[in-house]
Amino acid sequence: MKRNILLVIILICSFKNSFGEIYKIKRLEELKIVAEKLEPGDEVIIQNGNYSNWSIEINSKGTLEKPIIIKAETNGQVIFSGDVERNLFRITGNFINLKGFAFKSCTLKKAEKSTGVLIELNSTSNCKVSLCSFEGNIVKAQFMPLVIISGNGESNTIDSCNFISNVDNQDVQIKVTKESFPLNTKITHNSFSFKNKVSWKNGNGGECIQVGQDPVLLGNQTPKTFVSENTFTECNGENEVISNKSSGNTYTKNYFKNNDGELVMRGGHDCVISDNIFEGGTGGIRINGTGHLIKNNKISGIKTAIRLMYGMAKGKTETGFYISASNCKIVNNTISTADTGILVGDSKNADWTGKFDVKKYPSPVLQNIQPFDNEISSNHFKNVKIEILKQ
Known part of the structure; x- marks a missing residue:
């Protein structure tokens, strides 16, 4: 055994750069050995291959000036595939950058004591996943994400990655629990595309981005996630392309093209939706909760551009499976080529009897509280049959 370990160490190619060691590896065993001794400024290069x-x-700790970099020899040429029943990469350190990997045709499964995940940043701070691609991956159980940011870390980033034609999955999940959630995550400059409708019976579990999982009991948690300058093209996994289920998040300067779904404030409060562009598809923006700011968005070619929903409860302290839209500002949006520009009061009197657990969620079942105290002003309409409809 000792001789084998020694041989593996000898096989690992390393040399110094101006910041630290550079390790060039091609085996998992080599990476495990290197991971135990990584220092700020070190760089790990995984050689091209399948x-x-x-x-x-990986629990190493870099610094702001000297992050630890783990990257592909050539972007897109280090390809991970096959069955995944555990975390492929689980990062628990700080200032670690994963760059340039391709995850293609992976099958994510649930095992007896583990669940397949491609990348998890768990209680990390200032870690980054960039220039990675996720294509044609499939999950075998509902509500399984490819990438998770979890725990009590902060200031992590998912940047310049491509999510293409993944099946039955959530792409990126910000995990929010009663005990923990990451602060100030940035999801920027990514591309999400060609996502078919999930096969799950209730049609849920196919979001591109999900920020929070329990809007009823945990919607007041404030992870302050920042989602900006991403593109969403033909993302049809479910009705929620982006599902917001927590508070204090920002969605700005994103581009939505021909999606069968909406940007949805399913739960939570005090979020900002600004300067996004929606072109074609089945929906624009859907609002439950209080205190949201919806401004400067451009929405065209969508039947109903912005929907403010009825709820079973109101405010930030009442428990309701849906919270009525209230105290929101919908200002300076430009809506064109639509049947209805802004619908104030959708799902009126919807009856949810038998559709959720009233013991877990002590909520009324009738969606009968109309939106109230919302400011709707200075919006611009062109070729819209009904600009503002209240019901």
């Missing part, structure tokens, strides 16, 4: 059956946790 890889499977990897699972590793």
Whole structure:
């Protein structure tokens, strides 16, 4: 055994750069050995090739000036595929950057004591996933994400990644629990595309981005996630392309093209939706909750551009499976080529009897509280049959 470990160490190619060591590796065993001794400024290069059956946790700590970089030899040429029943990459350190990996045709499964995840940043701070691609991956159980940011870390980033034609999955999940959630996550400059409708019976579990999981009991948690300058093209996984289920988040300067779904404030409060562009598809923006700011968005070619929903309860302290839209500002949006520009009061008197657990969620079942105290002003309409409809 000792001789084998020694041989692996010898096989690992390393040399110094101006910041730290550079390790060039091609085996999981090599990476595990290197991971135990990584220092600020070190760089790990995984050689080009096809890889499977990897699972590793990296708990190293870089610094702002000297992050630890783990990257592909050539962007897109280090390809992970095959069955995944655990975390492929689980990062638990700080200032670690993952760059340039391709995850293609992976099958994510649930095992007896583990769940397949491609990348998880768990209680990390200032870690980054960039220039990675996720294409044609499939999950075998509902509500399984490819990438998770979880725990009590902060200031992590998912940047310049491509999510293409993944199946039955959530792409990126910001995990919010009673005990923990990451602060100030940035999801920027990513592309999400060609996502077919999920096969799950209730049609849920196919979001591109989900920020929070329990809007009823945990919607007041404030992760302050920042989602900006991403593109969403033909993302048809479910009715919610982006699902917001927590508070204090910002969605700005994103581009939505021909999606069968909406940007949805399913739960939570005090979020900002600004300067986004929606072109074609089945929906624009859907609002439950209080204190949201919806401004400077451009929405065209969509039947109903902005929907303010009825709820079973109101405000930030009442419990309701849906919270009525209230105290929101819908200002300076430009809406064109629509049947209805802004609908104030959708799902009136919708009856949810038997559709959710009233013991877990002590909520009325009738969606009968209309939106109230919302400011709707200075919006611009062109070729819209009904500009503002209240019901």
